[in-house]
Amino acid sequence: MFTLDSRLAEDTFPVTRLALCEVRLMDEPSWPWLILVPALPDIREITDLGQDDRTRLMEEIIQAERVLQRLYAPDKLNVAALGNMVPQLHVHVIARRTDDPAWPRPVWGALPRSRHPAGRGQAEAARIAAAFAEPAAADG
C-alpha cells in the first residue's frame, strides 16, 4: 500500500491525482512549486520504477511543466529528484523567474522557510488542479 510520507504531507497541499503520481503544491509561497509522488509503495529511486512507470513519470513531469508554463510563464523550470531528506521518491517541478528571491541559485535551503497565508495555498492548489484538468495539459 502507498502512503504519502508524513513530512511531504505536512509541507504540501493536495492538487490532483494522475495515472502514476499524486501531485502536491509546496506550502512555500516564494515559488510555484509542485511535487510529484509516484503512488507506489517502497520507491526511493527512479530505478525502482519499471519501464512503463518511468515513461509515465516523465510524461507527468511534462504535464506539470506545461501547467506551470501556462499559469506562471516562468523564465526557467527546475526539475529534480533529490530525496536526501525524505527518501520516498518525489520529483520537484518548480517555476523560476530571473527576479525570484533565490535566482539563479537552486531553491532548496536558499531562503528561510515561509508558508502561504491561511486559505491561499488551498486556493492556489485548486487553480493548478483546474489547469491539470484542461485538455491541453495532456497533449503529446
Add this chain to the structure above:
Amino acid sequence: MFTLDSRLAEDTFPVTRLALCEVRLMDEPSWPWLILVPALPDIREITDLGQDDRTRLMEEIIQAERVLQRLYAPDKLNVAALGNMVPQLHVHVIARRTDDPAWPRPVWGALPRSRHPAGRGQAEAARIAAAFAEPAAADG
C-alpha cells in the same frame, strides 16, 4: 547543429555518447557527478523534446544511475535539470553518500569549487565509460 555549451565543456570530461545524450563527468572530485546533455540544437526545457526523446532521456538517466550504483554504491542518487546558469538542457545525475561533504544538502554551491588532480578526471571518465559499455547498463 548541436554544440555543447562552452561552460559545460570547460567544467566536464567526455565519458560516452548514448543514442540521445552526450555523457560528461563533472570536473569536481567531491562527488561522482555525471551530466547528460541531449545532443540536439536549441533545447532548454524537457518540454522542448518530443515524446520519443523524452522517453530516451529517461532511459539514459536510468543507465547513468545504474552505472553510478554499480561503481560507487551510493546511499542516494540525485537527479536534476536546473539550467539557471547554463540554459542548454543538461541533467545532473549525482551519487551521494551520507558521509559526503555536503550531505544532506544539494551539491550546487555547497562547497568551494575543486577540480580533479591532473589526469584523474580523464581516468575516472574512462572507468565510467567502460561501465556504460557493459551489457547490464542497458537492461530494462
